[in-house]
Amino acid sequence: MTGWLVVAGLGPGDEALVTPQVSAALAEATDIVGYIPYVRRIAPRPGLTLHATDNRVELDRARHALEMAQAGRRVVVVSSGDPGVFAMASALFEAVEAGPLSWRCIDIRVLPGVTAMLAAAARIGAPLGHDFCAINLSDNLKPWDVIARRLTLAVQADFAIALYNPRSASRPDGFGHALDLLRGVCEPGRILIFARAVTTPEESLRVVTLAEATPEMADMRTVVLIGSSATRIIPRDGTPIVYTPRSAAS
Amino acid sequence: MTGWLVVAGLGPGDEALVTPQVSAALAEATDIVGYIPYVRRIAPRPGLTLHATDNRVELDRARHALEMAQAGRRVVVVSSGDPGVFAMASALFEAVEAGPLSWRCIDIRVLPGVTAMLAAAARIGAPLGHDFCAINLSDNLKPWDVIARRLTLAVQADFAIALYNPRSASRPDGFGHALDLLRGVCEPGRILIFARAVTTPEESLRVVTLAEATPEMADMRTVVLIGSSATRIIPRDGTPIVYTPRSAAS
Incomplete structure (x- = not known):
């Protein structure tokens, strides 16, 4: 049996956002590898082994997946959203680069998905409709001064900004610092x-001004979108529409 | 009949990347509206009217779609990639804001898709695996000095950068200027x-250094990804893997 390794994006939560390409890979897999809540989204079936692991063990998980693929298994590493955006694809290739040369011959494919910021943007209008950037607010793997510098330059560039992983129990303060900076x-x-x-049953969407924003509005399941200076609100009954125009002045 | 308007992302080209959510909307539609090459992707069927229009008429197209939805039609405006990324969603809401108040009551939904930069990243590894930004290089709707300033600040922030619409017959020179700036x-x-x-049969992927890059390497069907200072190449037989590590130093 020839093994392979797929790194697949499951999208933000709604099963109707899982691409047919990802569904096909899941249907052919012998092994699913990933963080517990993502592996939980995969239906068990005979012949499929689920390997659910905790957070922050990305490199171990990647090495395990590579070893199984090399041994002839058909392995899908699952990420939520898109695997190339603050998810498993980068960790996987880090492991490949540091591992035995034979790992470079493994049939590895990354299958893209709908990343959280684009799903969030779609639910509220088109806030990322012009130039934008994505910043991971977790300081597990980069010092806070790098985050602060990037945020400052992103505002100077007048990008709309998506903040991933804004706040967690182990990092309660960073997002408050980010709001102060903004x-x-x-x-x-x-x-x-x-x-x-x-796109899950627990979805909530909240539109506020920077003056009204508080750190408690975010947690690890939140993506925070910050408009550019040109971003506009269209009031209407219920949640307003938020969009960023396609044009920009000098 | 109650009309609705969906702005749907068809993904980068491969039909296996069209989400089931988008396929369901297309199956229920009475009218498809969009730029000619995107409408061409929709299979004709009885009861479905295809309204294909040329480029650069986004606002006319948006108004037409809104009028039909208000008249009770089930309208899907199609974009390639994700509709919220340099595509029809922003134009649609621009038309809503400028139009009659009654348009704000139309049932409008944006259905996200796999945007070009994420599909491209997946094909080559994980070059957007850390903080990144997306810049539309077209100067149809913004002056060149805004583009140049954003590009400079993005490099200072050490983002990986995705350039959309790098070069076209009517804008042959901008991308060369961008390379000079870089x-x-x-x-x-x-x-x-x-x-x-x-993800189409015409796909080509080319990895070069900035010293080797020339303007002719890009056209309107190209997305250009520029690594951050930390982006790495893993050599192997055939196309190398390119990825950006998850960690960053001060």
Whole structure:
């Protein structure tokens, strides 16, 4: 049996957002590898082994997947959203580079998915409709000064900004610092969207100004979208529409 | 009949990347609206009217779609990739804001898709595996100095960068200017990926250094990915793997 390794994005939560390409890979797999809540999304069946592991063991998980693929298994490493955005694809290739040369011959494919910021944007309008950036707010793997510098330059560039992993129990303070930083460089009316658990039954969407934003509005299931200076609100009954126009002035 | 309007992302080209959510909307539609090459992707069937229009008429197209939805039609506006990334969603909401108040009551849904930069990244490894930004290089709707400033700040922030719409027959020179700008602020070994028509039969992927890059390597079907200073190449037989590590130093 010839093994292979697929790194697949399951999208933000709604099964109707899982691409047919990913569904086909899951149907052919012998082994599923991933963080517990993502592996939980895969239906058990005979012949399929589920390997669910805890957070922060990405490299161990990657090596395990590579070893199984080399031994002839058909392995799918599952990520939520898109695997190339703050997820398992980068960890996998880190393991490949550091591992035996034979790992470079393994049939590895990355299957893209709908990443959280784009799902969140779609639910509220088109806040990322012009130039934008994505910043991982977790300081597990980079120092806070790098995050602060990037956030400052992103505001200077007038990007709309998506913040991934804004806040967790082990990192309760970073997002508050980010809000303080933004208050120093943006007008108080700057638009923020707190999009939690988008496309799942627990979804919540909240549109506030920077002046109204508090750290408690975010947790690990939230992606925070920060409008550019041009981002606009269209009021209507219920949740407003938020969009960023396609044009920009000098 | 109650009309609705869906703005749907068809993904980068491969039909296996169209989400089931989008397929379901297409199956229920009475009218498909969009740019000619995207509408061409929709199979004709009885009861479905295809309204294919030329490029650069986004607002007319949006108004037409809104009028039909208000008249009770089930309208899908199709974009390639994700509709919220340099595509029809922003134009649609621009039309809503400028239009009659009654348009704000139309049932409008944006259905996300796999955007070109993420499909391209998946095909080559994980070059967007850390903080990154997306810049539309078309100067149809923004002056060149805004593009140049954003590109410079993005390099200072050490983002990986995705350039959409790098070059067209009507804008032959901008991408050359962008390369000149990059040569002034990045090392000559900076990694660039020219990803053309990803996931289609015409796909081509090319990994070069900034020193090797030429304007002719890009056209309107190309998305250009520029690595951060940390982006790495893993050599192997055939196309190398390119990835950006998850960690960053101060």
